[in-house]
Amino acid sequence: MNEPQLNKRLREEVESLAPNRLEELLAACDTPPAPRKDGRVINLNPRRQSPWKRIAALAAMLILIIGIGTFMGVNAMSRTVLTFDVNPSVSVTVNGFNRVCQVRTNNSDAAVLLANEDLEGKTLEQAVETLTEDFIRAGYITNASNGILVTVQDASDSRAEQLQQLVVKSVETAADKTSLRLAVLYQQIDGDQVSLSGISAGKTALVQTLAKNAEGLDEAELQSLSIQDLFYVMDTLAAKPVSAKLTGTVSRANYQDSNVVAELAAQICPANVSTDAVATVLDCFDQELAFVANVVTDTAEYAYTVSATSGEILDTIVTPTVPPSAPEYVPEPVDEPEPTVEPEPSAAPETPAEPTAEPVEQSSEPVDPSGLYEYFKDFADLLDRII
Amino acid sequence: MDEAMTHLTPDEERILKIANGDRDALSTMYLQHKGAVFGFALSMLHDRERAEDVMQETFIQLWNSAASYIPRGKEPLPWLLGITKNLALRRLRTDSLSFSIPEDYTDPADPLDHYLAVENKLILRAVVTKLSEEEQQIVLLHAVSGLKHREIAELLELPLSTVLNKYRRALQKLKKLLGESL
Numbered sequence: 001m002n003e004p005q006l007n008k009r010l011r012e013e014v015e016s017l018a019p020n021r022l023e024e025l026l027a028a029c030d031t032p033p034a035p036r037k038d039g040r041v042i043n044l045n046p047r048r049q050s051p052w053k054r055i056a057a058l059a060a061m062l063i064l065i066i067g068i069g070t071f072m073g074v075n076a077m078s079r080t081v082l083t084f085d086v087n088p089s090v091s092v093t094v095n096g097f098n099r100v101c102q103v104r105t106n107n108s109d110a111a112v113l114l115a116n117e118d119l120e121g122k123t124l125e126q127a128v129e130t131l132t133e134d135f136i137r138a139g140y141i142t143n144a145s146n147g148i149l150v151t152v153q154d155a156s157d158s159r160a161e162q163l164q165q166l167v168v169k170s171v172e173t174a175a176d177k178t179s180l181r182l183a184v185l186y187q188q189i190d191g192d193q194v195s196l197s198g199i200s201a202g203k204t205a206l207v208q209t210l211a212k213n214a215e216g217l218d219e220a221e222l223q224s225l226s227i228q229d230l231f232y233v234m235d236t237l238a239a240k241p242v243s244a245k246l247t248g249t250v251s252r253a254n255y256q257d258s259n260v261v262a263e264l265a266a267q268i269c270p271a272n273v274s275t276d277a278v279a280t281v282l283d284c285f286d287q288e289l290a291f292v293a294n295v296v297t298d299t300a301e302y303a304y305t306v307s308a309t310s311g312e313i314l315d316t317i318v319t320p321t322v323p324p325s326a327p328e329y330v331p332e333p334v335d336e337p338e339p340t341v342e343p344e345p346s347a348a349p350e351t352p353a354e355p356t357a358e359p360v361e362q363s364s365e366p367v368d369p370s371g372l373y374e375y376f377k378d379f380a381d382l383l384d385r386i387i
Numbered sequence: 388m389d390e391a392m393t394h395l396t397p398d399e400e401r402i403l404k405i406a407n408g409d410r411d412a413l414s415t416m417y418l419q420h421k422g423a424v425f426g427f428a429l430s431m432l433h434d435r436e437r438a439e440d441v442m443q444e445t446f447i448q449l450w451n452s453a454a455s456y457i458p459r460g461k462e463p464l465p466w467l468l469g470i471t472k473n474l475a476l477r478r479l480r481t482d483s484l485s486f487s488i489p490e491d492y493t494d495p496a497d498p499l500d501h502y503l504a505v506e507n508k509l510i511l512r513a514v515v516t517k518l519s520e521e522e523q524q525i526v527l528l529h530a531v532s533g534l535k536h537r538e539i540a541e542l543l544e545l546p547l548s549t550v551l552n553k554y555r556r557a558l559q560k561l562k563k564l565l566g567e568s569l
Binding site: 003006007008009010011013014015016017018019020021022024025026028029032033 | 405406408410413414417418421422423424425426429435439442443446447450451452453454508509510511514526527529530531558561562565
């Protein structure tokens with residue numbers, strides 16, 4: 001007997017054994033069955049809901065929708081401009097979600113650099129990393145020239161802080177790939193910051209800050225310098241903008257040390273002077289950052305203009321020193337003026353006239369006005385020297 | 388699940404009719420499945436009369452609970468046998484509480500065995516007397532009720548592999564026994 005046969009016989013046996021008590025069953029089922037419950041949702045809380053609850057729920061939902069919509073809208077509409085100055089200058093506009101919505105090149109270097117780069121739609125982190133890598137690849141950033149100026153405009157303090165962290169982190173991420181150590185100066189400026197001709201608003205703000213601190217440099221001269229030069233000036237003069245934050249160390253590898261410049265000046269000076277006698281000051285010579293080394297001797301004053309980068313002597317000015325003991329005119333003390341002696345028409349003019357206690361009349365000859373001017377000018381010079 | 392979207396089996400349609408008070412549908416279901424219900428109840432209770440009672444109670448329960456059945460487009464027999472199982476277990480509990488064995492009790496010949504012998508139910512007798520309880524249930528559910536092994540596993544709350552093993556083992560035993568008898 002195989003399995004199907006076994007099962008068939010077993011089924012027949014059981015079927016035949018099962019009694020047929022249908023009548024009995026139908027008699028027991030004379031009452032209709034319990035009605036079918038169509039609703040499959042069981043309301044465990046059948047209390048009637050107050051209409052105010054519905055209204056409140058709707059209002060809450062409406063507020064939530066408006067809130068989310070406003071949040072999304074504000075973030076989508078808000079615009080913050082970040083400008084990256086290396087020497088290529090690029091302005092990146094990001095929305096509230098830190099996504100790049102516009103890229104503007106501020107000079108020809110940047111235009112060439114980003115000719116084939118599409119940063120729009122990228123996150124700020126991606127854009128900054130790409131920009132930094134491009135700067136490095138093109139040789140604008142090296143270990144010797146490691147400064148990046150990042151300027152944020154139209155941002156609240158908290159927003160600027162948030163962006164700074166993102167930017168610095170992204171710059172460092174990109175730099176780490178090439179083991180470069182960068183110096184990032186991050187500054188926040190007003191949206192209405194005026195730009196000097198040909199440079200970005202961020203660089204303008206830095207130039208204006210440095211001009212207030214640099215003795216021998218004015219805005220026009222600083223404007224012509226590179227970002228690394230400006231970083232060097234800032235570092236040398238300790239003139240970092242108060243609100244700006246500097247991460248990393250400004251490289252000085254391409255620049256001469258002021259002490260070295262002083263030694264050079266002392267060596268080339270014809271007079272035998274020590275280095276301590278040389279005063280150096282930062283200056284600009286033909287749009288090049290330079291030191292002016294100043295040496296004053298008894299006989300002359302020497303001004304050596306030395307390139308801050310190459311150490312080459314760009315200019316030398318020697319001015320003979322006028323000895324204070326040889327004035328052309330010896331003026332009289334102001335409070336005790338010597339009485340004017342009328343020259344005698346006699347043959348012995350060298351004999352001085354006797355001073356008299358009585359006031360002497362002024363010469364009847366008219367006084368030359370130019371001579372009087374010279375007189376007072378010389379007197380003023382003498383006072384200056386004494387002081 | 389939306390009934391309109393579900394393809395109903397004939398038995399499911401009958402259950403829906405029963406829910407609406409259709410006694411003919413109940414009669415059809417009874418005549419079609421009383422053997423499976425009785426056999427399963429018998430495998431659990433080992434008593435013909437109590438198995439008959441449970442069979443009747445199962446269909447009364449079907450009448451009363453048809454409205455709670457959710458059609459799924461599958462045969463509803465496992466659901467019906469689930470009712471049988473619960474009723475049989477309840478019956479076993481109540482009987483064990485009300486029945487106590489006297490100290491001088493001596494086990495007579497099994498009345499079911501005797502009954503099946505008289506009725507010449509050779510195979511069923513072998514099933515009831517020679518197989519373990521689980522083996523009986525599995526064999527009867529498969530042979531009589533036509534349940535698939537997976538459905539038996541769900542109904543008896545056993546692993547499928549256990550059901551398959553026990554079924555194979557039971558079948559070998561039966562073949563051996565019946566080979567000797569036949």
